[in-house]
């Protein structure tokens with residue numbers, strides 16, 4: 001790319017000291033999230049992607065393509081515009097962003113309250129995604145955290161833009177802040193990358209517990225009235241719904257009465 005054009009693009013995206021500081025902060029946070037996911041056993045050595053939006057800028061930083069999570073550092077994260085294209089001339093721009101970058105950008109464009117997206121291949125949540133099975137709302141913590149069963153989304157495998165569409169289609173305007181992409185794995189969102197990672201951790205925990213319960217026999221989903229009460233209590237002290245990621249109107253699939261879920265084994 002010609003130097004003039006490169007400078008013009010850099011000026012367009014990266015102007016002002018505040019933005020520079022915000023980018024540096026996003027780089028540090030997102031790099032730390034990669035390390036934390038590995039430490040907590042929530043990630044494979046490689047695979048999946050994590051991004052964090054730069055507040056008040058149409059920019060985000062994301063995992064470089066094909067890079068083991070253990071090697072991710074603030075300076076090799078790729079700074080992208082919301083179209084998922086790397087910003088030339090910035091640290092990390094010599095690397096390609098994750099193939100999922102356009103999908104992450106789509107989420108930021110369509111869910112303005114979201115500031116972090118985590119697609120991590122944590123074992124139990126990924127196993128539910130591999131089966132394309134929603135996680136039943138059989139425990140209070142599932143109701144509190146996700147406001148109902150953890151939903152499944154359709155990902156067109158190989159079409160990485162589809163990750164963004166699937167996340168937005170399932171989560172926008174809903175309670176849940178995580179979706180199990182069929183045949184791909186879980187994606188969690190939050191106001192920041194750290195918050196999205198925390199949702200991914202809760203998701204993995206409930207995926208494991210409900211799997212253990214299901215292995216033991218029939219599951220009973222909580223009645224809808226209890227799900228609603230538990231969710232509302234847990235989120236009562238958060239900002240108004242419009243400012244919350246994936247703010248809720250209704251859970252994706254309502255269970256009006258206590259239902260028995262037949263186990264798959």
Ligand SMILES: O=C(CO)[C@@H](O)[C@H](O)COP(=O)(O)O
Nearest residue numbers: 047048049065066098099184
């Ligand atoms: O999304 C997944 C798996 O679900 C990843 O494994 C990506 O396919 C890896 O691509 P890069 O992020 O390395 O480009």
